[in-house]
Amino acid sequence: MRVDCRPMSTKPSRTLETFPNPRPGRAYTIEFDCPEFTCVCPMTGQPDFATIRISYVPARKCVELKSLKLYLWSYRAEGAFHEDVTNRILDDLVAALKPRQARVVGDFAVRGGIHTVVTANHPDPAKKPRKR
Amino acid sequence: MRVDCRPMSTKPSRTLETFPNPRPGRAYTIEFDCPEFTCVCPMTGQPDFATIRISYVPARKCVELKSLKLYLWSYRAEGAFHEDVTNRILDDLVAALKPRQARVVGDFAVRGGIHTVVTANHPDPAKKPRKR
Amino acid sequence: MRVDCRPMSTKPSRTLETFPNPRPGRAYTIEFDCPEFTCVCPMTGQPDFATIRISYVPARKCVELKSLKLYLWSYRAEGAFHEDVTNRILDDLVAALKPRQARVVGDFAVRGGIHTVVTANHPDPAKKPRKR
Amino acid sequence: MRVDCRPMSTKPSRTLETFPNPRPGRAYTIEFDCPEFTCVCPMTGQPDFATIRISYVPARKCVELKSLKLYLWSYRAEGAFHEDVTNRILDDLVAALKPRQARVVGDFAVRGGIHTVVTANHPDPAKKPRKR
Amino acid sequence: MRVDCRPMSTKPSRTLETFPNPRPGRAYTIEFDCPEFTCVCPMTGQPDFATIRISYVPARKCVELKSLKLYLWSYRAEGAFHEDVTNRILDDLVAALKPRQARVVGDFAVRGGIHTVVTANHPDPAKKPRKR
Amino acid sequence: MRVDCRPMSTKPSRTLETFPNPRPGRAYTIEFDCPEFTCVCPMTGQPDFATIRISYVPARKCVELKSLKLYLWSYRAEGAFHEDVTNRILDDLVAALKPRQARVVGDFAVRGGIHTVVTANHPDPAKKPRKR
């Protein structure tokens, strides 16, 4: 069941809910651009801000949009390093969706005059080079 | 016969009309950018908005511009999930045109702070990898 | 009472709900950019698309965001000329809010190779020239 | 009667058709951006291209969108200098609409490495300074 | 060991600290653009995101940049309506700085397909019209 | 006397004049961006507007810039469908230049809310896949 338009009077949650892929026979791509991501620096407790960009090729399951929103919200009070949190979101998506392919980009606000972007792919391009 | 400039005092229609490809011997590309797409969320009945981007390499038939407009209009009152409607438009184009290649991109307006883009290709890149 | 974040499982409505201005003593400005507006051409029944931009200086009442959304949705099936609909939205806002000032801009998609923008102000600048 | 959505199987015409202003009591603004303008250089017969931008504050009449399109089309085969054609379009609009105010901008494609923009206002700002 | 966020190991605070204006004799302007603002919807507890833009003409005091950062951080867990929070930030700045002039703009992320911007000025332009 | 358009007192022409390639031994690329293209809808006689983008790798001949301009001008009074005219320009360039490679892109102004781009390549990529 798909409920991404329903009322959102809910709580942050680390669970990614899914619905059956409506075209499991075709390798197509779904991209999400999520500019409203914030977490906390594990060293100092200060807020960090990022845009999270997700793209994946679904296999049997798709992630529900509302559930994705609640999942990203769940980092609001959590300590998270840039490199780690980007990989963790990818791991969680892969665990929940078992997609054909997935990519997570964490595009973090400037700190110390430096803008940081972390990009992680599944399957690991070093292990299984993508054919083009 | 090609009539895309004729008066448009017509009705929305799910039928995609075609005309004979004027250069069937050459593999060339036709792209349409259609920012005026709206459908309805199947869960809530609320309106959704998207830009639909289509590109295809015609074989024997081309889609008529006016007919494409009426086809997209036909979703105005119809419930449609993002992932499904993008694939459905591709299926309908493939059925009507039997093109050498086709791609449909559904670029949907922000919901819950998240911007969604769905991209589907024919033939399925997982089944028949495109040569470059 | 202000409910703009509550679930939106509602219907289009021509009523603009309001809430008390939290700073009635200060002349400040509220702007809304609403790119998801569609109505119908009264001559042909074909869809029109626009971005509606609203700005107003509240007096005793503010318009509720969810109510504004439902109000704009209510034009989805209604015939409306560009010049008329822009003025009608302004009239409805003025009737509901009795604001110190208000402006409505209707920025309509290209028709016949021409892009149209209609801008209406309250109070009428010809009757009561704004001091600067 | 307003017919700007009707079929356009018509001819270029120097006549600007009008319809009654739906809000004659309010001084509001209508803007048109017309990038599809072409005329002919009177000296050489070669094509010139321009974007014509029109804005006016209607009094009792508004210009019909289709009629404006046919009017601009009527310059396609006509010799016209940049400075002159911009003023002529303003004169024709003023004659047809008797607007409270009007402005025509002719933004012409580069010739000889120089980009030319001509802007004419009614009423003449030198004769009757606009109050702001 | 990773320490790139460590230096500012301070807490959110509602107190705006100040330092003496280095040029109290000249009416000059200081602007801050703060894209990292988040608060909570008072109705639903869900996060809201905004860019806060501040500009002021200092009198005897200037606001300290780090203190401003901690002040904005203090809204992270607080319920705040768009119209109210923008005015509240202005009130707090005016109370702390007693500036010659101040403006706060709250530019809030899209909700329900609508982008909201609230702008408040001190002194109130309706009470004391700015000379230009 | 006004003479700024006078020098090119020539006529539209369907003939593409050429000059010898100054570096026939090197495979280099020449691109033209021609935003001043207009033709006529074959069904209605109404004007269409496009930007024509050409790129080619010359063999023994290059196309003369003025001749290209007169060639594009020759479509001004001619009925031409989007898909057909783009392929026809490619055919004419290939016939006149016998280039190593050539591409023509017809980027047509919005009609019915839809923006159309047609892209044709020589040699046909389906017949002779380009090496990269």
Place this chain on the structure above:
Amino acid sequence: MRVDCRPMSTKPSRTLETFPNPRPGRAYTIEFDCPEFTCVCPMTGQPDFATIRISYVPARKCVELKSLKLYLWSYRAEGAFHEDVTNRILDDLVAALKPRQARVVGDFAVRGGIHTVVTANHPDPAKKPRKR
């Protein structure tokens, strides 16, 4: 034979030719954007590059576009300081056209990491403040 530059086989000239203003009774504006300006540094003989932007309100005469091009060309071999050349072009335009108003902007390429823009108006705004 290659002739695309041939028609304007004229010489640089310091004379600005004019033609009678086609609407001497109306105060309208003509703007030219001329990105192809180059002169020589009087100290070193090295080339300088600028965009010259001209706008004027004609009285009885307009400047001819080709003549303006030849005039700007005449600086190609001439030593000219940024501040001086901008004022000199204004002086020459004022002498040739006796316009109601004129403005010349010289927007010079970066030298020493600094980008310079010089703007001069006629009549002198310090002597005769423009009414608005």
Place this chain on the structure above:
Amino acid sequence: MRVDCRPMSTKPSRTLETFPNPRPGRAYTIEFDCPEFTCVCPMTGQPDFATIRISYVPARKCVELKSLKLYLWSYRAEGAFHEDVTNRILDDLVAALKPRQARVVGDFAVRGGIHTVVTANHPDPAKKPRKR
């Protein structure tokens, strides 16, 4: 041997050299955009970066471009608060040039997620309101 930086083998200097205004009789404007400014935070010794934008209406003297470059360079090793350094540059320009008007804008790189812009004018707009 590499000499591309060699010619300006001079030193940073706090002296602003001038040359006589070539048009002292006209109130025209000179603007400089200087993105290569760096100073040092007085509290921590860490580097700060800014774009300095200067505009002035010269009276009898103009500032020499090379001298301005050396002047801005002189802040490279100097501690400077944002608000103070912007005013100091204005003071130095006013002292050296005695201009009719001058403005300095300091547009400083993001610190703590906040972007700061300081703008100072001479004469002080609070003391002597500019006529427009």
Place this chain on the structure above:
Amino acid sequence: MRVDCRPMSTKPSRTLETFPNPRPGRAYTIEFDCPEFTCVCPMTGQPDFATIRISYVPARKCVELKSLKLYLWSYRAEGAFHEDVTNRILDDLVAALKPRQARVVGDFAVRGGIHTVVTANHPDPAKKPRKR
């Protein structure tokens, strides 16, 4: 008291500190965009400015963000040619991180009207062609 720059009261340093890669098993990418880079021309002692862009695929170590900032700061007083400094930063990153891949781009401000960008990769693409 003003303390907004204080926390990072450290010194420039040529040492790049590292922390263990949180996902050593996955080939993911980290990118840094560092617009606050300045060094000194070795011939003249004059300042140069650049944006340094770094991307790398970590193996066992990641570079610490604060340490990277102090490292880039260490060039502030050092003479460095464009081509050399870009390669030197790459060498230092490779020595400190032993990454799977790394790239450094030095994007230098305009000198003599010419903008220079230097790009260096590890491993050397000429020695070990990247698989795609």
Place this chain on the structure above:
Amino acid sequence: MRVDCRPMSTKPSRTLETFPNPRPGRAYTIEFDCPEFTCVCPMTGQPDFATIRISYVPARKCVELKSLKLYLWSYRAEGAFHEDVTNRILDDLVAALKPRQARVVGDFAVRGGIHTVVTANHPDPAKKPRKR
């Protein structure tokens, strides 16, 4: 006295001076963007303007930036067709540097409503297809 242009009191020169590549063992890329290029039309003597973009992978020699500037300056008085001059600059760079790879792009200002870009590579891609 005004000296801001003085230091580079050199002459245009067709000789490209070089310096030893500081990292001859690595295949890295150097790009120059040169918007200040002007030559003369060989048919008419009229000025042409272009941006020249150069990129190369050095072998044993790098081109000196000042020398490149003087080299480009040397075309100021020289007749040069678009296609020819782009190839000539590439030939001269290849002769002087014997680079691993080189590319020259000539991006020429609009003539006759057409914008021309010429791109030439060394080694010739038709002779020696680049591996990717």
